Amino acid sequence: MSMPGGQKSPRLIPLSGGGYAALASLRLEGNGAVARVGEFLRPSGSLSWSRCQVGDLVFGHWGAEDGEEVVASRLTGDAVEIHCHGGLVSREQLIESLLATGCQLMNWEDWIMEHAADPIEAAATNALTRAKTTKVAMVLHDQLRGAFREAVVRIVDHVGKGENREAEESLDHLLAKARFGSHLxxxxxxxxxxxxxxxxxxxxxxxxxxxxxxxxxxxxxxxxxxxxxxxxxxxxxxxxxxxxxxxxxxxxxxxxxxxxxxxxxxxxxxxxxxxxxxxxxxxxxxxxxxxxxxxxxxxxxxxxxxxxxxxxxxxxxxxxxxxxxxxxxxxxxxxxIDFTPQSQEAVPFTDAQAKLLRQAQRELHAGEGERAADLLKVELLGHRRCSQNT
Ligand SMILES: Nc1nc2c(ncn2[C@@H]2O[C@H](COP(=O)(O)OP(=O)(O)O)[C@@H](O)[C@H]2O)c(=O)[nH]1
Ligand SMILES: [Mg+2]
CATH class of the missing domain: 3.40.50.300 (P-loop containing nucleotide triphosphate hydrolases)
Known part of the structure; x- marks a missing residue:
């Protein structure tokens, strides 16, 4: 939705899910986000919202003196994080009031995709929100920090140097862990x-x-x-x-x-x-x-x-x-479990990643090193597709 002057209205991203939880968090970002929150926020203390600095926390009520209790915080840029009680009703009230002013709703998965450095980081962030145990979270966190990415970069480098056999070996090694990773x-x-x-x-x-x-x-x-x-x-x-x-x-x-x-x-x-x-x-x-x-x-x-x-x-x-x-x-x-990763070990952790690795492996077997490298670069490392002949 556009505002007068062609400026986009702020985007509203519900960061925590619509289940029952102690707290719900929403993010509002884009042109006029801070001002938009100011339309609803009634601060309880002496700190006025318009004078807030980045990082200040403001406690107040939403819409009216006796409205929902919220804590709002300015982030860098034109962005605000709002926290309220986690019950479905409180969260919905905030969302509805902001959408009524023309904010655009965006789901957190898309938001992560947009903000992540590459598809692996996006997938790892997404996966981490669904980790059921600490051990799983640790393996995924290693991937978020770049373990899997670095392994893919090394394969691409091998191909770049004409070392296709080394590239194949590294791919085989990664793929051997894919079954484990797909269960995380x-x-x-x-x-x-x-x-x-x-x-x-x-x-x-x-x-x-x-x-x-x-x-x-x-x-x-x-x-x-x-x-x-x-x-x-x-x-x-x-x-x-x-x-x-x-x-x-x-x-x-x-x-x-x-x-x-x-x-x-x-x-x-x-x-x-x-x-x-x-x-x-x-x-x-x-x-x-x-x-x-x-x-x-x-x-x-x-x-x-x-x-x-x-x-x-x-x-x-x-x-x-x-x-x-x-x-x-x-x-x-x-x-x-036929394998347990070491700390910081690369593990492909989604079926889509495993599929891509297998596709790259087939290209390598067929002597198509460049196509294999392109595939990994574009689909996993997030490079723009450059060659037309792939
Ligand atoms: N003595 C003995 N009885 C058992 C054992 N395990 C289960 N039972 C009993 O065997 C019966 C059937 O058990 P249940 O778990 O319902 O079997 P299911 O039909 O295979 O699910 C119950 O009365 C259990 O208490 C065991 O190790 N020893
Ligand atoms: Mg039974």
Whole structure:
């Protein structure tokens, strides 16, 4: 929207999301932003808004003496940050009043894209807002600080010097970490599969440390998926408890069973939970073959002596007392995560980045070093596209 004289009206960027939080932050920037805030802000102290310096914090009310409490701060340039209570209503009130004066709404993702030095920095900033654990945040922070960027620059430099083999090696090295990196934000998915009543739900609860899923002694209680997110060794993991998967399913369980198989096929790791007091079944053998990334859990180990059966290697647990669950958690992590980055190590962290790296790798294999370098420069380092023949 334009103002008289062709000047653009200020842009309003809600910096914190529309969820429930203690505080909400908005940014207003562009021509007249400071004055626009002055139209609404009623400072409580002696500091007048128009006389404020960059960095001053002004506490006051929005719109009227008894309006929303806000803290406003002038930033460099014509920009202001406004903080209010985090409830949806307070935030919406501020946004509506500013939009009514003609401010343009901009989402924070676009704002980051515009302000970041390059696409990697933009993606890292974006990803950091969604990091669920400190460990994930640390890896992403290293990328924000330039670890991944520097690795890409080195590859481009190799190509520039005609060192295509070195460039390929560096690309391979980066790509080997892409699977790990792609899980940083989405987390890893671990699906529990097994016959009804073997203790899947009990085991899930034991891993989580609280009662999340329903445990009953009759088979087939868990008819739908129950998913819970936790952190194992600092990495975000979603644990999915499936329906009691039974060979001769009742109609009501059949849908759940199909869903379970589908979930398990997509999983980063399948926990094949088995009742150690019973025989290792043909169905369990089939599941073992069907899901390539499987960790076998012999649960009800306290009852294992009752029937001695031949069983494949696995982790022994007693879900009801949590015995063996520590070891199980360690095994899950070591099976799920094949690599842990060192401090400041380069890691591609989005699927789009991995795709670009693979594309560059194909170009290099085909002897098209320059095209590979152009791709990396434009799409990852944010250079302007220069050659027309690519
Ligand atoms: N003795 C013993 N009982 C267990 C163990 N784990 C689970 N149970 C019991 O087995 C029954 C079925 O457990 P549940 O977790 O609902 O099995 P699911 O159908 O595979 O989810 C419940 O009565 C549990 O208390 C275990 O390690 N030892
Ligand atoms: Mg269950």
């Amino acid at each position: 934000i989405s987390g890893w998915r671990v699906v529990l599969v097994g016959h009804p009543n073997v203790g899947k739900s009990s085991l899930l609860n034991a891993v989580l440390g609280y009662e999340r899923s329903i445990v009953l002694s009759g088979p087939g209680t868990t008819r739908d998926m129950v998913a819970a997110t936790t952190a194992l060794d600092g990495w975000p993991v979603e644990l999915v408890d499936t329906a009691g998967v039974r060979a001769e399913a009742e109609a009501v369980e059949e849908a759940g069973m199909r869903l379970a198989i589908h979930e398990a096929t997509d999983a980063d790791l399948v926990l094949l939970v088995s009742d150690a007091s019973r025989r290792w079944t043909d169905q369990e053998k089939r599941w073992q073959r069907q899901f390539p990334r499987t960790l076998i859990v012999h649960n009800k180990w306290d009852l294992a002596d009752a029937v001695s059966t031949e069983r494949p290697e696995g982790v022994e647990t007693i879900a009801t007392t949590s015995s063996g669950v520590d070891r199980l958690c360690r095994q899950i992590v070591s099976r799920m």
